Amino acid sequence: MDPRTYYDLTEDSYRALCPVRSGHMNMGLWPQKHLSAAQEALVESVLKFHKALSKTEPNAVIDGGSGWGGSRRFFFHHFPSSSYHGINVSQRQIAVASEANVRIPNTTYHHMDIRDIHALESLRADAFFSIEAAFHFEKKEDLIKSLRQMAVRSVTIADICVEKPEDIAKFPLVQPALRNGWSTRDYELSFRDAGYTLLGSENVSSQVFNGWSDHLFQIDTKNFAGRKRLLEQFRLGFRQMAELADQHVLSYRWFHAEAL
């Protein structure tokens, strides 16, 4: 199933997972008291990771796979003078994100597939971020090469990595979602081939998978506003993911690369 169809079918239920409508759709960095705090902690940690390794503030940022727009205010907080460009294949998510961030200046959402990133060349963006979306993207090597051709100086990606693709084949609730997933090694090689230097890679698996999976099991099924069958599938699928992460088949990582 392609990401557009997947999100068309699941986005209402995903939204219902987060009672305060945080505007995020990532798994969160745990432990935290509630989901939105964990999701905010994840975005905040990715931006701090970037700032620790990248010394200059970007002029223009592209956020690949920008979701419901919850991340925008964090980008604004850390880079107040940068323009922000969110890319998303989902028209509905773009509408929600645009409305949620209408008061934040220099904010533009682009309804497009990441594969068409070349269309944004004239923006002269110097930083690319993607938070928990790159596992969806096909042909990430082409994306990384395009970023380099567009003179994007820094690339920061938070992603679910598939370290041993052959070991997820037996898991029908996990394999289709992660079929385009990359290993840490795939990232290392592709950054190098495109002319980027990988300055940092951090494994945060122990703070993500189990916390998110536990959260799903704590949701009160009776009062769940989304589709109950989907909640059940999310629970089983994400518990399998947590188990696969414990076996080092999957990992959750941040990467930061720069064109030096």
Ligand SMILES: C[S@@+](CC[C@H](N)C(=O)[O-])C[C@H]1O[C@@H](n2cnc3c(N)ncnc32)[C@H](O)[C@@H]1O
């Ligand atoms: C798990 S969500 C993460 C959203 C957001 N970064 C966050 O942390 O809340 C993945 C996002 O990637 C988007 N996406 C998936 N495939 C895409 C593609 N090929 N091009 C652009 N966006 C895509 C989805 O619509 C969704 O918004």
